[in-house]
Amino acid sequence: MLRLTKKADYGLMALKYLAEQSGPGATQHVAQSAKDIAEAYHIPPQLLAKILQTLAKAGLLVSHAGTNGGYALSRPADEISAFEVIRAIDGPLFITSCITIHGTCDLAGHCTIKEPLRKVNDSIKDLLSAIRIADLIEVPDPDHVERAPVGGGLVTIAV
Numbered sequence: 001m002l003r004l005t006k007k008a009d010y011g012l013m014a015l016k017y018l019a020e021q022s023g024p025g026a027t028q029h030v031a032q033s034a035k036d037i038a039e040a041y042h043i044p045p046q047l048l049a050k051i052l053q054t055l056a057k058a059g060l061l062v063s064h065a066g067t068n069g070g071y072a073l074s075r076p077a078d079e080i081s082a083f084e085v086i087r088a089i090d091g092p093l094f095i096t097s098c099i100t101i102h103g104t105c106d107l108a109g110h111c112t113i114k115e116p117l118r119k120v121n122d123s124i125k126d127l128l129s130a131i132r133i134a135d136l137i138e139v140p141d142p143d144h145v146e147r148a149p150v151g152g153g154l155v156t157i158a159v
Helices: 006-022 034-041 045-057 082-090 114-130
Strands: 061-064 070-073 147-150 155-158
Touching: 006 034, 006 045, 006 070, 006 082, 034 045, 034 070, 045 061, 045 070, 045 082, 082 114
Parallel strands: none
Antiparallel strands: 061 070, 147 155
């Protein structure tokens, strides 16, 4: 089964949080502390701090020092892809050991699945590259009418 590492998952969650705090389409991003992000998602603070430092080194976040310091997105959320975040944290994405930057497989010349697996790998990369941090933000549906249960939930009334 293909899975994101916990670090990559936490990194995506952190960037989603930062994007939500800045608001949709924001060009100026509000700095948030690692502690606030960790508390919002129940992430171990020390682990998150390392992840945020990694993302800052990769140029996806900007670190602000001082009392009101913290981390902010380096670019608008619709310009940062999920693939960039995952690659910054976990390195290159390969679904099998034979698909590497410059490595060769022990079965080279005999393998019949390398090319199909390369296509799968490329498709996953393309899909993750198309997902933007802005896409992860949950925007309230203006057409959704919130209903409050009345009488033990037997009747609902639009609020």
